[in-house]
Amino acid sequence: MKYYLMALSIIFAFSSHAANNILDSKSCFRGPFENHSNWLEMLKSHKVNFNEERFLNYFSESKFEERKSALECVDFKYRVDDLIIEGYYVKPKGTALAASLPVVIFNRGGNAGYGYVVFGEKMGFISDIAAGGYIVIGSQYRGASTKFIAENGRDEFGGKDVNDVLALVELLKEIPAADPSRIALVGWSRGVMQSYLVAKQLPKVKAIISIAGPSDARKLLERRPAMEKVFKARIPDFEKNRDEALSKRSVIDWADELPLSPLLLVHGTADRRVSVHQSKELARVLSAKQHPHKLVIYQNDNHALSNNRESLVNEVHAWLKEYL
DSSP: OHHHHHHHHHHHHHHHHHHOOSEEEEESSOGGGSSHHHHHHHHHHHSTTOOHHHHHHHSOHHHHHHHHHHEEEEEEEEEETTEEEEEEEEEETTOOTTOOEEEEEEEOOSBTTBTOOOHHHIIIIIHHHHTTTOEEEEEOOTTSOTTTOTTOOOOOSSSTTHHHHHHHHHHGGGSTTEEEEEEEEEEETHHHHHHHHHHTTOTTOOEEEEESOOSOHHHHHHHOTTHHHHHHHHSTTTTTSHHHHHHHTOGGGSGGGSOOOOEEEEEETTOSSSOHHHHHHHHHHHHHTTOOEEEEEETTOOTTOGGGHHHHHHHHHHHHHHHO
């Protein structure tokens, strides 16, 4: 009996440890983000050329309180490939444990620390999605947090960092109400490439939404030669394996490897970072392969789709409602 109890204690201890994949979780509404006035004062004192009027027009105190009362926002850390990566999720409050909510994996743009998802972004587009009844989870990617995490690794811009996104699926088991059988991928800019690479390994993903993203890394370089420096700095052995590295990051070369998940493409014609032709060309390829998709083009809008945010959110909600 004594040995039986000891065995049970070991099993339970191991199970408890194995299930604890989310580390150091904390509310996003902490420190300077605990209330609207503190957030505003922080921005005024730390952000160069901060436009208070513009900020208040976009994010009033009432909007802040509405988001804080309706949504749970959590920052956390998790392990991937012996590294410690930062992540976050935003979900509706008051969800019963027995209920299940579909999941949106949001893939950010940028590289390394550039494009790090800050509090304002979590309260913006990410919360816009979550408010529709979804759990939105995302990774900051390896290499984004090296200033305060020693084991944070290096961003490979579509290399091993893809594992940071795939690992989020396992974490869903620890988030109350998350339904891992209903997952959609939403990517913006570089995050679109990330979504396509992840989708190859998630055959049951229900939907993909690609916003202002590249489909051909070679043409991206032609349009923005400055990206050569980013690729050399981030992609291992880029100069030795240039063609292979670019092809790996170009869904246009392997669109037939994507799951047949309905794919929404959204782009602005005035995007100076990623040409609208990247989405148009992928739509042409998808049509030829009879891959279900929709292409939404916003005339004279930029990479951030600043002039059509409300319409964008409506398109995203409609797509998720239909397919997720």
